[in-house]
Amino acid sequence: xxxxxxxxxxxxxxxxxxxxxxxxxxDVPEYIRLIAQxxxxxxxxxxxxxxxxxxxxxxxxxxxxxxxxxxxxxxxxPVAICRLKRVAADNRDDVSGKLPPIPKVKNGKRIACIGAxxxxxxxxxxxxxxxxxxxxFEQYGEPGGLMRTNIPSFRLPQTVLEDEIRMIVDMGxxxxxxxxxxxxxxxxxxxxxxxxxVGSGAPKGKNLDLPGRAAADANVHIGIAWLESVAFGxxxxxxxxxxxxxVGNTAMDCCRSSLRLGARQVKVMARKPRGFFKASEWELEDxxxxxxxxxxxxxxKAFVIEGGRLAGMTFECMEYELDARGRITAERVTGEEFIPxxxxxxxxxxxxxxxxxxxxxxxxxxxxxxxxxxxxxxxxTRPGVFFxxxxxxxxxxxxxxxxxxxxxxxxxHKHCQGEPVTERLAPGVNLQSRKMGMHEWSYSNDYAPVERxxxxxxxxxxxxxxxxxxxxxxxxAEQTAQEVQRCLNCDVQTVFAAKLCIECDACLDICPVDCxxxxxxxxxxxxxxxxxxxxxxxxxxxxxxxxxxxxARVMVKDEDLCVHCxxxxxxxxxxxxxxxxxxxxxxxxxDEAEASEARKPKIA
Amino acid sequence: xxxxxxxxxxxxALPRNARGLVRRDYEGALSTLCAGCGHDSVTAAIVEACxxxxxxxxxxxxxxxxxxxxxxxxxxxxxxxGFNSVHGRMPSIATGANAANRQLTYIGVxxxxxxxxxxLGQFCHAIRRNLDMLxxxxxxxxxxxxxxxxxxxxxxxxxxxxxxxxxxxxIDPALLAMTLGASFVARSFSGDKQQLVPLxxxxxxxxxxxxxxxxxxxxxxxxxEGSTKSYAYTREHYEPAVQADFVPPEREITAEYGAGEALxxxxxxxxxxxxxxxxxxxxxxxxxxxxxxxxxRLMSGEYLTGLLYVGTDGGVEGGRKEFHQVNGxxxxxxNSLPYEALSPGSGGLAKLLARYR
Ligand SMILES: Cc1cc2nc3c(=O)[nH]c(=O)nc-3n(C[C@H](O)[C@H](O)[C@H](O)COP(=O)(O)OP(=O)(O)OC[C@H]3O[C@@H](n4cnc5c(N)ncnc54)[C@H](O)[C@@H]3O)c2cc1C
Ligand SMILES: Cc1ncc(C[n+]2csc(CCOP(=O)(O)OP(=O)(O)O)c2C)c(N)n1
Ligand code: SF4
Ligand code: SF4
Ligand code: SF4
Ligand SMILES: [Mg+2]
Numbered sequence: 007x008x009x010x011x012x013x014x015x016x017x018x019x020x021x022x023x024x025x026x027x028x029x030x031x032x033d034v035p036e037y038i039r040l041i042a043q044x045x046x047x048x049x050x051x052x053x054x055x056x057x058x059x060x061x062x063x064x065x066x067x068x069x070x071x072x073x074x075x076x077x078x079x080x081x082x083x084p085v086a087i088c089r090l091k092r093v094a095a096d097n098r099d100d101v102s103g104k105l106p107p108i109p110k111v112k113n114g115k116r117i118a119c120i121g122a123x124x125x126x127x128x129x130x131x132x133x134x135x136x137x138x139x140x141x142x143f144e145q146y147g148e149p150g151g152l153m154r155t156n157i158p159s160f161r162l163p164q165t166v167l168e169d170e171i172r173m174i175v176d177m178g179x180x181x182x183x184x185x186x187x188x189x190x191x192x193x194x195x196x197x198x199x200x201x202x203x204v205g206s207g208a209p210k211g212k213n214l215d216l217p218g219r220a221a222a223d224a225n226v227h228i229g230i231a232w233l234e235s236v237a238f239g240x241x242x243x244x245x246x247x248x249x250x251x252x253v254g255n256t257a258m259d260c261c262r263s264s265l266r267l268g269a270r271q272v273k274v275m276a277r278k279p280r281g282f283f284k285a286s287e288w289e290l291e292d293x294x295x296x297x298x299x300x301x302x303x304x305x306x307k308a309f310v311i312e313g314g315r316l317a318g319m320t321f322e323c324m325e326y327e328l329d330a331r332g333r334i335t336a337e338r339v340t341g342e343e344f345i346p347x348x349x350x351x352x353x354x355x356x357x358x359x360x361x362x363x364x365x366x367x368x369x370x371x372x373x374x375x376x377x378x379x380x381x382x383x384x385x386x387t388r389p390g391v392f393f394x395x396x397x398x399x400x401x402x403x404x405x406x407x408x409x410x411x412x413x414x415x416x417x418x419h420k421h422c423q424g425e426p427v428t429e430r431l432a433p434g435v436n437l438q439s440r441k442m443g444m445h446e447w448s449y450s451n452d453y454a455p456v457e458r459x460x461x462x463x464x465x466x467x468x469x470x471x472x473x474x475x476x477x478x479x480x481x482x483a484e485q486t487a488q489e490v491q492r493c494l495n496c497d498v499q500t501v502f503a504a505k506l507c508i509e510c511d512a513c514l515d516i517c518p519v520d521c522x523x524x525x526x527x528x529x530x531x532x533x534x535x536x537x538x539x540x541x542x543x544x545x546x547x548x549x550x551x552x553x554x555x556x557x558a559r560v561m562v563k564d565e566d567l568c569v570h571c572x573x574x575x576x577x578x579x580x581x582x583x584x585x586x587x588x589x590x591x592x593x594x595x596x597d598e599a600e601a602s603e604a605r606k607p608k609i610a
Numbered sequence: 611x612x613x614x615x616x617x618x619x620x621x622x623a624l625p626r627n628a629r630g631l632v633r634r635d636y637e638g639a640l641s642t643l644c645a646g647c648g649h650d651s652v653t654a655a656i657v658e659a660c661x662x663x664x665x666x667x668x669x670x671x672x673x674x675x676x677x678x679x680x681x682x683x684x685x686x687x688x689x690x691x692g693f694n695s696v697h698g699r700m701p702s703i704a705t706g707a708n709a710a711n712r713q714l715t716y717i718g719v720x721x722x723x724x725x726x727x728x729x730l731g732q733f734c735h736a737i738r739r740n741l742d743m744l745x746x747x748x749x750x751x752x753x754x755x756x757x758x759x760x761x762x763x764x765x766x767x768x769x770x771x772x773x774x775x776x777x778x779x780x781i782d783p784a785l786l787a788m789t790l791g792a793s794f795v796a797r798s799f800s801g802d803k804q805q806l807v808p809l810x811x812x813x814x815x816x817x818x819x820x821x822x823x824x825x826x827x828x829x830x831x832x833x834x835e836g837s838t839k840s841y842a843y844t845r846e847h848y849e850p851a852v853q854a855d856f857v858p859p860e861r862e863i864t865a866e867y868g869a870g871e872a873l874x875x876x877x878x879x880x881x882x883x884x885x886x887x888x889x890x891x892x893x894x895x896x897x898x899x900x901x902x903x904x905x906x907r908l909m910s911g912e913y914l915t916g917l918l919y920v921g922t923d924g925g926v927e928g929g930r931k932e933f934h935q936v937n938g939x940x941x942x943x944x945n946s947l948p949y950e951a952l953s954p955g956s957g958g959l960a961k962l963l964a965r966y967r
Contacts, residue, residue, distance in 0.1 A: 079622075080619055080622075081619070445613030446613065451614060452614040452617070453617035453618075453619060455617075455618065455619070508646070508829075508833070508841045508842070509801055509841065509845075510646040510647075510648065510651065510800075510801065510827070510829060510841060511650075511651040511654065511800070511801060511803070512645055512646045512647075512650055512651070514654075515650055515651055515653070515654035516616060516650075518616050518617045518618075518619055518620070518634075519619065519620065519621045520621050520624070539621045539623050539624060540623070542623065556841065556842055556845050557845060567621055567622075569617065569619065571614070571617055573614070573616060576613060576614075576645065577645045577646065577650075578645060578646065579644065579645045579646025579829045580646070
């Protein structure tokens, strides 16, 4: 293998598994260390810089960081990254004085955002401090998008939502509530805006057109529309027996909301076996804790009407054959089953819908009504019109919508400054040694053999009394103190200087997880098999040094399970290994603005 | 020396030996040696060998004298028995322990100072007695623990860290052991575990006295330019002559070894040492020739390494007996014998004394 080029910013970034997995590249280990020191406000601000809504995300984030967390490979369970984010948000001081200042003199550029969801709010958050005037048009009387209308308040309290939205609106955003955009043509034609951002989400819930659908209409609900009506107080009750069709995250919110609106028996009907569910594991757990029954291998066949009213549904009973890797190779119908119900909620997916974008504007939509959007710049086929969040590539989640917002803000800035949107600043990595003395590091390098803390919940008796009782109580101080120690500080990197190594083997011998090997170089596949413990996780890179001075062998590190304990560096007599904190710099619009400023000719 | 103990977590894919233990189960206390000391690497090699041999920790006895090297017995197999003797006296303790219980596996770890200066007489007699033990010298050419004075293995012309030159000739423990009739003599290097680990495995199984002289640089006092025991110098003047692989009884010696190039030496328990000559002219089973060759290479400044000499007759040389055969020690440990068997009683004593009247 060629010697690893660690100067490429991706190398060290990738080692920080959580940050690499986070769409917005949140500096997780840094904020966890700050929480460990009781510096909640700073921890909050580190979060906010990347993910804009730490209080919200600390409760409901899809948390792609957690399955990626190295701790989950070293032990069974990852660090409770999301829960710790909430700790920072719940314990912070007022941050109003610590947000970027908003220039009084504007730069003369006006931006329109359609929809007041998290994507548009992020665009405003990034552009307001640069002097842009941002107007957000929202059809409803409240901002927040699906966070407001669909995520139930027993998961996300309204105060938390309002607080974090207000931080952005208070930057001076021109928020126009109850202002649905009915025609893109009109908006563009009026000429008042230098750029338009479409953050209107994917608002159309899918229907299930089966026999009896029309006759049962009064008691069949489209999941996201139903949740919205619940959120706005238009629906306050549901029947005693409820069937939820589909087993994604929307289904989980529907079944748990039903329980709070009078349902006594709720069944979630899944077409496939458990391994195929779309819902996150923790949402399934929470629903099952509330006695929701999840019925597998039932494919909906018809709505059954009795006396002109919904009586239940018939389902085909399915059987599947799986191959060794768990994929379905064949399916069979083995029978039929009737399940009685008073109400049915369809939670089988969402779609984009842009009836208000005229076809002659140069904004191309494909046959699925999905706009053609550049995945990097977020620009549509019409320059100056950008898409982000669920509107861009179909339904995802909040943290993706936020990152889309950051990237679209960069493009909008470049577009407004007459710079090519495709020429963007590259990410960078800074490294700084954590060495303090012979055996002392300025981070807690010892491995804490603590198991993941469990989130305490409001008792099953209490939680159904009102719709908006937040179920999760948050970590106690004691739980927090333990959980923070589980973070392995993966951003404190092992940095190797081949020319200093005397090949004494000290680092190899001390490494608790046998990451290191000194051996003859070879092709990657073969080299992986030759390490002290073979490197079988191909998703994790090998570090290969330059040839070592004494024998021309190479130092190989399997990044997979390194616990960043620093023992290799402590044992190294020549400081060939050092522990250095990496800081990943992921550019935002403010960095582009600084760079544009620096490029301008200076007049002395 | 490190500040935090090595965390107890292990790589989930670490292999298990016949006793269901992973390599890390054979580790010991936290080392207090200097970072980069060769001795720590030898410790790691011993851990690996004991794990591969599936030794039961409670059946291992660790013995040592005084020195940085002698401290290392604390750093492997914490479940084993151990004894730190006074300086240079480890062989006496080993003799007593061996006589009292021949069912245990004995490993002694010593330094060039402990063995070749104050303990030289003890060392020689342990070899003469053909004590059933593995004796490892962690040889760094200095007294590391007392801050780097030349030891008796320092080469003529080698320079100390502060600049003075050594003019006295070195004692080579491997040559000495050959002349004294040792039946297993090896030399290796702390920086070459591929060679060292199988040698330790074979040495642990060898019946009688097995010596491994391990060049093990003192990174603090003898790793500078002008030293003949530094990492760099050792690597340049290090000549593997025979690679010895340990093959347990249950494994066949097959295709891995091309016919003719390998020689298998059977051990008393059915295991074998497969010798592969890397130096065509070298015969590790001919004591006189081997001795001459090692000496010749030493005089031109090269360390021949590998299994330098091994007796072919069950690992022992034709007719030569090991300690237990010579002394007729009982199979069972003394502490398991009934009191009557251990003590002749007053009648028996009187009979015995009568023989001297
Ligand atoms: C039931 C449910 C639960 C979910 N739970 C989670 C969760 O726990 N965690 C998570 O990360 N994600 C979750 N999601 C997904 C997440 O809510 C979305 O991915 C995210 O809100 C998308 O943000 P957005 O800004 O792109 O759009 P949205 O949040 O959809 O906001 C779009 C806004 O645009 C407005 N709008 C639309 N058209 C117009 C128009 N023409 N004129 C003016 N305004 C308009 C809408 O009213 C809305 O306010 C969930 C989704 C659903 C349906
Ligand atoms: C009777 C006695 N004399 C002298 C000493 C001082 N002393 C301690 S260790 C040592 C030499 C150790 O050298 P070596 O065996 O080579 O070990 P190293 O530290 O080099 O590994 C000496 C002379 C002592 N402890 N006891
Ligand atoms: S920091 Fe060094 S010693 Fe610790 S696990 Fe990583 S490679 Fe191993
Ligand atoms: S401890 Fe340092 S000098 Fe020794 S092998 Fe490791 S990197 Fe090289
Ligand atoms: S003084 Fe030398 S022999 Fe002793 S621990 Fe340090 S490096 Fe090793
Ligand atoms: Mg010494």
